[in-house]
Amino acid sequence: MKVEEYLTESLKKGKLHLTLLDPEEQDPQKALEIATEAVAGGTDGIMLGGSTTDSQDLDATAKILQENLDVPIILFPGNTTGVSSYADAIFFMSLLNSNNPYWIIGAQALGSPKIKKIGIETIPMGYVIVQPGGTAGWVGDAKLIPRNKADIAAAYAMAAEFLGMRLFYLEAGSGAEQPVPPEMIQKVKMLTNHVVLVGGGIRTGEDARKAVQAGADIIVTGTVVENTSHIKEKIAGIVEGIKSI
Ligand code: 1GP
Numbered sequence: 001m002k003v004e005e006y007l008t009e010s011l012k013k014g015k016l017h018l019t020l021l022d023p024e025e026q027d028p029q030k031a032l033e034i035a036t037e038a039v040a041g042g043t044d045g046i047m048l049g050g051s052t053t054d055s056q057d058l059d060a061t062a063k064i065l066q067e068n069l070d071v072p073i074i075l076f077p078g079n080t081t082g083v084s085s086y087a088d089a090i091f092f093m094s095l096l097n098s099n100n101p102y103w104i105i106g107a108q109a110l111g112s113p114k115i116k117k118i119g120i121e122t123i124p125m126g127y128v129i130v131q132p133g134g135t136a137g138w139v140g141d142a143k144l145i146p147r148n149k150a151d152i153a154a155a156y157a158m159a160a161e162f163l164g165m166r167l168f169y170l171e172a173g174s175g176a177e178q179p180v181p182p183e184m185i186q187k188v189k190m191l192t193n194h195v196v197l198v199g200g201g202i203r204t205g206e207d208a209r210k211a212v213q214a215g216a217d218i219i220v221t222g223t224v225v226e227n228t229s230h231i232k233e234k235i236a237g238i239v240e241g242i243k244s245i
Pocket of ligand 1 (some may be wrong): 020136171172173174175176198199200201202220221222223224
């Protein structure tokens with residue numbers, strides 16, 4: 001089964017959780033240990049990517065995860081170096097609210113020949129960065145969406161849908177003090193048919209529950225697994241918040 005189909009079929013049964021790992025943050029063996037714990041805690045898939053990615057590190061990490069885990073390994077590229085043949089799919093995303101066309105379509109064009117060559121499944125996704133935006137906002141030269149302007153996020157989401165994208169990611173930035181506001185998630189869900197991913201600053205089951213209650217389909221967490229030695233329990237707590245809705 002293709003990864004997008006796996007996601008949409010799984011969403012018929014309940015909301016989902018993805019764990020984001022940055023291949024630069026640990027060696028492949030350690031990434032496998034973390035990911036194994038996250039899967040035991042109930043995560044539905046692993047996203048791999050970061051703002052700076054070395055393609056050799058990415059290949060080594062993706063390969064060991066793909067060989068040892070049963071959940072999908074999905075690339076979440078921060079640049080052209082974020083493409084690997086060892087993953088199951090790639091979120092083919094455009095940073096819609098960037099001031100720089102490179103992040104909207106330039107990097108995508110430069111990465112496409114390799115994507116075509118390796119034949120990996122591409123999942124078209126609109127990506128917007130909301131205040132505070134963190135490293136992704138700075139690197140991506142984003143015109144950050146103000147936290148109290150749900151209408152602006154919804155306008156981008158509608159445009160993404162009209163362009164044929166099927167997924168839409170609301171990003172507050174890794175390690176954000178506060179996650180994306182529920183009102184913004186609600187408005188995007190109300191006005192589009194996107195599968196909505198929400199990430200950045202989600203640390204607890206309660207944070208995740210609030211986002212899902214507002215309409216989020218897929219919750220993404222990254223930082224929480226870096227800051228605990230009880231990964232399985234931490235992820236289980238977040239997954240419980242998601243599945244309780
Ligand atoms: C970053 O939204 C993700 O792209 C994850 O953010 O590290 O805060 O969980 P956190």
